[in-house]
Amino acid sequence: MMIEPGMDAPGKPEPKKPLPATRPTIALALGGGGARGLAHIPMLEVFDELGLKPKVIAGTSIGAVFGAAYASGLSAKLIRAHTEEALSQRFDIVRQLLSARSEPVLKFLNFLPLRSALLKPEALLEFVLPASVARDFAELKIPLKIIATDYYGQEQTILSEGSLRTAVAASMALPALFTPVTINGRMLLDGGLTNPLPFDILRAEADITVAVDVSGAPVMPGKRPHPSAFAVLMASSQIMQRSIVRQKLMVAQPDIYIDVEVDAYNVLDFHRFKDIMAAAAPAKEQLHRQLERVLSTETLDTLPSATVPHAVAPPAQGVRRMRRLPRLGRD
Amino acid sequence: MLDARAKSQKLGPRIALALGGGSARGLAHVAMLEAFDELGVRPSVIAGTSMGAICGAAYAAGLTGAEMREQFTALFANRAYFLKRMAGKLRGGFSTLWSARMPGVVDSVTLFEMLLPEAMRCDFAALKIPFLAIAADFYAIEQVVLDKGPLIPALAASSALPSLTRPVVLGGRTLIDGGFVNPVPYDVVLDRADVTVAVDVTGLPRRRPGGKLPRTLEAVTGSTQILFHALTREKLKAAAPHILIRPGVGAFGAMDYFKVAAILAAAQPAKEDLKQKLSQVLAKLG
Numbered sequence: 182m183m184i185e186p187g188m189d190a191p192g193k194p195e196p197k198k199p200l201p202a203t204r205p206t207i208a209l210a211l212g213g214g215g216a217r218g219l220a221h222i223p224m225l226e227v228f229d230e231l232g233l234k235p236k237v238i239a240g241t242s243i244g245a246v247f248g249a250a251y252a253s254g255l256s257a258k259l260i261r262a263h264t265e266e267a268l269s270q271r272f273d274i275v276r277q278l279l280s281a282r283s284e285p286v287l288k289f290l291n292f293l294p295l296r297s298a299l300l301k302p303e304a305l306l307e308f309v310l311p312a313s314v315a316r317d318f319a320e321l322k323i324p325l326k327i328i329a330t331d332y333y334g335q336e337q338t339i340l341s342e343g344s345l346r347t348a349v350a351a352s353m354a355l356p357a358l359f360t361p362v363t364i365n366g367r368m369l370l371d372g373g374l375t376n377p378l379p380f381d382i383l384r385a386e387a388d389i390t391v392a393v394d395v396s397g398a399p400v401m402p403g404k405r406p407h408p409s410a411f412a413v414l415m416a417s418s419q420i421m422q423r424s425i426v427r428q429k430l431m432v433a434q435p436d437i438y439i440d441v442e443v444d445a446y447n448v449l450d451f452h453r454f455k456d457i458m459a460a461a462a463p464a465k466e467q468l469h470r471q472l473e474r475v476l477s478t479e480t481l482d483t484l485p486s487a488t489v490p491h492a493v494a495p496p497a498q499g500v501r502r503m504r505r506l507p508r509l510g511r512d
Numbered sequence: 513m514l515d516a517r518a519k520s521q522k523l524g525p526r527i528a529l530a531l532g533g534g535s536a537r538g539l540a541h542v543a544m545l546e547a548f549d550e551l552g553v554r555p556s557v558i559a560g561t562s563m564g565a566i567c568g569a570a571y572a573a574g575l576t577g578a579e580m581r582e583q584f585t586a587l588f589a590n591r592a593y594f595l596k597r598m599a600g601k602l603r604g605g606f607s608t609l610w611s612a613r614m615p616g617v618v619d620s621v622t623l624f625e626m627l628l629p630e631a632m633r634c635d636f637a638a639l640k641i642p643f644l645a646i647a648a649d650f651y652a653i654e655q656v657v658l659d660k661g662p663l664i665p666a667l668a669a670s671s672a673l674p675s676l677t678r679p680v681v682l683g684g685r686t687l688i689d690g691g692f693v694n695p696v697p698y699d700v701v702l703d704r705a706d707v708t709v710a711v712d713v714t715g716l717p718r719r720r721p722g723g724k725l726p727r728t729l730e731a732v733t734g735s736t737q738i739l740f741h742a743l744t745r746e747k748l749k750a751a752a753p754h755i756l757i758r759p760g761v762g763a764f765g766a767m768d769y770f771k772v773a774a775i776l777a778a779a780q781p782a783k784e785d786l787k788q789k790l791s792q793v794l795a796k797l798g
Contacts (some may be wrong), residue, residue: 368725370738375739419653425739445582
């Protein structure tokens with residue numbers, strides 16, 4: 182390392198340089214979780230309300246859908262209005278198929294010859310995304326990294342160039358519901374299978390990393406301790422995604438971790454838009470508060486920017502809880 | 513203090529063994545247990561998930577690897593024998609095992625009581641080697657380490673694969689296959705021994721000829737395997753076992769129990785690998 186002459190002149194007190202009044206840069210990770218991911222919309226609203234623009238966004242599955250819309254420069258309000266409209270009116274066939282309280286979907290599956298296809302995710306996206314969403318990564322206002330899973334490679338793929346819609350389609354290609362998407366000869370499926378909350382790929386990209394977790398937990402149905410067979414099947418991949426997120430949080434934590442309380446909603450509950458928005462309200466408040474705190478800390482000129490990544494401790498409750506290995510009979 | 517040190521020196525290094533989940537592919541665990549027998553090394557603690565729990569518990573109950581090979585080979589020699597044996601043991605008829613209304617068709621507690629050897633119908637406390645079974649609490653989405661009480665229900669919980677077998681309710685918790693939270697449970701025994709050996713039998717998706725897309729069901733099971741791999745990969749980032757063995761059984765399906773001979777043959781190179789690595793470690797630790 183080169184030391185410039187005069188820089189460390191002994192005896193001379195180092196002149197205090199006023200830091201430029203810049204705001205910290207923010208990297209935003211939006212996780213996967215099906216319909217629960219509608220809760221990403223209010224989180225994006227927080228950014229608009231505070232006049233903050235993420236420096237980079239990473240998205241998995243539904244997180245990629247809203248990440249793509251927001252990175253295209255659409256306001257969160259517009260995204261909300263479009264999504265609500267799409268889910269309530271124009272979306273009828275798909276909505277019925279998706280929200281058909283599980284069992285009918287399974288029946289539908291059974292009637293089909295067991296080929297790969299059920300829905301083409303690209304076709305669905307044309308329907309769901311506003312027309313003003315960029316066609317290509319190059320047109321985006323905010324750099325976006327989309328997570329998909331390489332089926333045969335058994336690992337995550339980070340998509341950041343080429344056709345945006347194809348990338349989003351790959352990221353949300355949940356097996357059994359959607360056909361896999363082939364990009365550059367690789368067969369890609371839902372990014373949630375390998376990286377349900379992609380904050381780790383944003384490390385060192387910005388001063389502050391914000392992760393929005395919508396992975397949720399299966400909910401106890403009343404008195405019956407036995408969930409239905411289909412519920413267990415659906416929930417098992419949810420449990421694994423949750424386990425992966427927990428494991429990742431043990432290795433590294435984002436600066437701000439928002440665990441949206443959307444456990445009560447199923448992966449396919451797209452018809453419960455208003456309920457999910459209401460359930461996400463406390464998380465929205467939390468993100469607002471935490472981002473404001475970061476911003477106020479950051480404007481103090483005594484704080485060198487190098488210390489920023491840990492200026493705000495992530496709410497470690499969930500992390501601490503999982504470190505304890507519960508044993509039967511202890512309680 | 514001195515006594516304890518002398519004792520551990522006399523006994524040699526303590527070895528923890530973690531056997532992962534993988535249904536029929538887990539039959540490969542038998543070959544790994546044979547490796548321990550052949551080296552005359554006895555694990556000081558065993559943790560198992562799903563099929564790994566069944567094999568680990570059998571070993572902890574006193575069965576040798578060779579005995580397990582013999583029993584599994586006989587049990588899965590052919591479908592007719594398997595069904596006959598099951599039917600012969602079902603006093604209350606098939607309805608005790610199957611019920612269309614219950615989640616998951618098979619009641620695994622009943623199934624295991626029928627299929628597992630007498631020696632395993634005991635409590636954890638009666639086992640010759642300390643043993644831990646991993647299950648997943650369905651609603652809390654967390655790992656549950658089962659280490660006391662009757663063995664069979666714990667094994668049933670640890671291997672309650674959704675949609676195939678029913679979840680098992682133990683101590684007020686609804687438990688399913690431990691693979692969903694911890695497919696290769698070496699981390700729960702890392703601090704209980706000097707050397708940790710982990711055996712990972714997670715499958716790999718099979719390619720269809722001509723680059724065709726996988727069938728729907730293939731894609732579903734294939735993606736579950738991806739989740740298992742992703743979970744193990746994240747765990748390895750936090751802490752790794754001293755010896756990690758991946759027997760070459762990835763190409764076998766979860767339900768390929770009747771291919772027991774082929775699975776054990778495919779696991780042979782991994783068995784030799786494990787023997788070599790274990791001997792090296794033991795030689796180093798004296």
